[in-house]
Amino acid sequence: MGKFARITKVIPHGSLEARKLSTGGVTFYWRVTAAGKTVREPIGTYDSLASPKSLQRTARGYSVQAAIRAAEALAHRHDLHKADGGHAVLKQAEKVARAEAIARAADERKHTLECLLNDYTAHLEALGRRSHADARSIFKVHVLEPWPKVAALPAQHVTMEQVADMMRRTLELGKGRTSNKLRSYLRAAYQTAKASRSKARGRERFMGYAITTNPAADTSPDESSNNPDKRPLSIEDMRAYWHRIKDLAGFKGAVLRLHLLTGGQRIEQLVNLRTSDIASNAITLFDGKGRPGTAPRPHSIPLTTQAAAALKQCAPVGEFAISTDHGDTHLAATTLSAWAVEAVGDTIPDFQAKRIRSGVETLLAGARVSREIRGRLQSHGVAGVQARHYDGHEYMDEKREVLVLLHKLLVNAPAKVTNIKERRKA
Known part of the structure; x- marks a missing residue:
């Protein structure tokens, strides 16, 4: 590893430093003295191909000017927390923010669209509703398999347009009635989760989804596929x-x-x-x-x-x-x-x-x-x-x-x- 080299003074305090690694790469740091101790906060790697005047981080790293801007941002945040302990408070706030982000991501992984559909079909089965098998099959064939990325989204982030795309694909396969059933089952799943927020008991498994809107309810069924058979036997x-x-x-x-x-x-x-x-x-x-x-x-x-x-x-x-x-x-x-x-x-x-x-x-x-x-x-x-x-x-x-x-x-x-x-x- 090479030694740290100061590049420029950062206003109002601290400085931008660079360190050359044994691999030949260069890493930028923001350096500040807090409570009598020197602290270095990593910014990122140096992009030798970036324009010297570029102020934005590229896919490969930072130009010098972009690194200066990043160091100034860190210095500004440090200055805001200076009265509360400066860098220590800043680091603690970042630690809490990272922990909250990790917890939020873990929670979202437990409350994806796929999880909602699985919970809903299990709910139907527990109630003794025969439709649970039909709903599970339709979800598998027309949501989970053809739309894995949408199924992996937090259920509360799925949009009306995405539900409409699912229905449209099913309709294009020549399955008009199934397309309408898919809409009905999705609408019921979201409504069950949405209603759980106002229920005193009975639907605890759905509360974590935090559903406030129903994307399936905003779609329109294919009316031509809903026509009943009007040919009763004479x-x-x-x-x-x-x-x-x-x-x-x-x-x-x-x-x-x-x-x-x-x-x-x-x-x-x-x-x-x-x-x-x-x-x-x-x-x-x-x-x-x-x-x-x-x-x-x-x-x-x-x-x-x-x-x-x-x-x-x-x-x-x-x-x-x-x-x-x-x-x-x-x-x-x-x-x-x-x-x-x-x-x-x-x-x-x-x-x-x-x-x-x-x-x-x-x-x-x-x-x-x-x-x-x-x-x-x-x-x-x-x-x-x-x-x-x-x-x-x-x-x-x-x-x-x-x-x-x-x-x-x-x-x-x-x-x-x-x-x-x-x-x-x-």
Whole structure:
């Protein structure tokens, strides 16, 4: 190592020094005497290729003029703290600032977008929401893998434009519906974290993200991908479908009859029926289509004579009632849908299992069943303060009557809806 060489006096105090290293390089220092001791603060290396008049640090280091400016800045900061101990106070403040920066960086690494998405899907799973697997898959394929740099950002720094880019890429892959689902899941994740700031308890894991804005909420969905299927099966199609499955033998036929005779429940919810949720005259499903971050809502469906017979033929044992491995796992929703298509064959053009649900509602609407009772039967959600908080009636008698009517309509027998109040009076 070479000796220190003073280059110039720095105003108001201290000086700029340079030291030549054994490697041939030169390092600049700011030198000051504080409390009777000489202190040297490193500035940086000398850039021999820089313009002598350059006042800015380059990628390789400092010109002499740039080093002088840096030393003047250090001297000025020292002067501001001189009354408090000068260099010692300055060094302590820098030490605290570095510690805070390290802690802040560590905290941000724990609260990245990827961490938020993982915490949100874990939150859904803990609530028993079936959507946790779908959300986790969409996040992996359309956020974490294609956008690793954005996923590594602190969640609170992600912008609306970055979320829109994710949606746009998914849309360009020909996955319009998935693009909208991605937006919905991102919006729900941010809203859950944002709401945690005002919650008294229950969402502690999200408070550290310090989310105050929701970037996904400022984006717009692709409306063309949100159009529902408005092709419910006609009454003739519904009767044709029933004719194909009413005598279909084995487990397959029993499952298809149970699905239709309970009112065309959502297939994903039906196949998740647990044996413990079967009563002598009803079954209970759990509807996870409610508000984000809330637990699935129990949805009870009465069993008519025909539906009870179909359920018995499914031979429920173990944990899951609709199963091909003695209840260890449930039947896949896609399998039930494929069995329905297979049973229909070429009888109904463009048949899809999801059209059964809308076909049931259309059939019942044609029989003058009220919208409210149809919604209660198919668990379309309960709207309004009165319905959600004050109406505790389970509508089991009304649902049972409608399911009896449904069977009569399917077998093409004349049927009439009896007013519940009139029936009770009788």
